[in-house]
Amino acid sequence: xxxxxxxxxxxxxxxxxxATLSCRASQSVSSNLAWYQQKxxxxxxxxxxxxSTRATGIPARFSGSGSGTEFxxxxxxxxxxxxxxYYCQQYNDWPPGTFGQGTKVEIK
Amino acid sequence: xxxxxxxGPGLEKPSETLSxxxxxxxxxxxxxxxxxxxxxxxxxxxxxxxxxxxxxNTYHNPSLKxxxxxxxxxxxxxxxxKLSSVTAADTAVYxxxxxxxxxxxxGQGTMVTVSS
Numbered sequence: 001x002x003x004x005x006x007x008x009x010x011x012x013x014x015x016x017x018x019a020t021l022s023c024r025a026s027q028s029v030s031s032n033l034a035w036y037q038q039k040x041x042x043x044x045x046x047x048x049x050x051x052s053t054r055a056t057g058i059p060a061r062f063s064g065s066g067s068g069t070e071f072x073x074x075x076x077x078x079x080x081x082x083x084x085x086y087y088c089q090q091y092n093d094w095p096p097g098t099f100g101q102g103t104k105v106e107i108k
Numbered sequence: 109x110x111x112x113x114x115x116g117p118g119l120e121k122p123s124e125t126l127s128x129x130x131x132x133x134x135x136x137x138x139x140x141x142x143x144x145x146x147x148x149x150x151x152x153x154x155x156x157x158x159x160x161x162x163x164x165n166t167y168h169n170p171s172l173k174x175x176x177x178x179x180x181x182x183x184x185x186x187x188x189x190k191l192s193s194v195t196a197a198d199t200a201v202y203x204x205x206x207x208x209x210x211x212x213x214x215g216q217g218t219m220v221t222v223s224s
Contacts, residue, residue, distance in 0.1 A: 034210035043203055043214040044154065055212065087154060091209030095167045099154045 002026050002093050006086075006100035012108040019075040021103045023088035028068045032092035035064055035073045038102075039084045047086075048073065075105070083107055110134040112204045112215035120198075120222050126191040130204030130215060131184075138162050138182040142207050145178075145189045147200040148217075155200075159207065160187055194222045 003026040013019045031051040036044035046055040048064035051071060061076040075082055088100040116128035137143060144159030158168035160178040168176040177190040199222045206213040
């Protein structure tokens with residue numbers, strides 16, 4: 001099973017600043033990598049798939065990059081509604097299509 | 109717009125079978141995609157439970173040791189999950205999802221507590 005490791009566990013950022021989240025796979029997943037945002041009490045929402053393609057309705061301040069084993073989600077200028085937990089998920093090896101443990105983006 | 113809605117009991121006793129149903133609107137299950145279940149224990153991360161293709165092929169997480177049964181009812185445009193021999197470790201929010209590898213549509217989730 002491919003293990004996904006996200007860093008950091010918690011990221012403290014001021015509104016308007018850039019946030020950079022990392023996700024590492026234990027073996028290559030090509031570009032079969034998705035990012036999700038989850039706010040308290042809500043279901044996760046798909047942000048990015050194919051490592052860099054924004055899902056429908058996702059603002060341009062969210063961007064994804066990487067391939068193979070190293071991936072990055074960048075939020076260019078954090079808005080108040082962006083403070084949440086972010087998960088990466090690989091689907092190159094599915095089932096089971098494993099998730100990372102999440103990165104919490106909190107207000108600094 | 110695709111919408112998924114979970115339903116089922118919020119409380120199960122240990123050793124019983126958890127049963128959940130996901131009603132889909134805005135898309136016909138028989139048109140394609142995989143339909144699955146993901147759970148999230150309180151304060152923890154996401155775990156894929158299993159998925160079913162519209163034609164009935166099923167896949168489940170090996171960690172659940174065949175406690176999972178899934179079915180699809182195309183006439184009602186819904187799919188179901190049964191998880192047998194539940195314990196407190198199965199307490200979680202259960203989400204139904206549509207996917208093609210990545211999960212592009214999620215239900216709002218339903219909390220299931222396992223307790224005597």
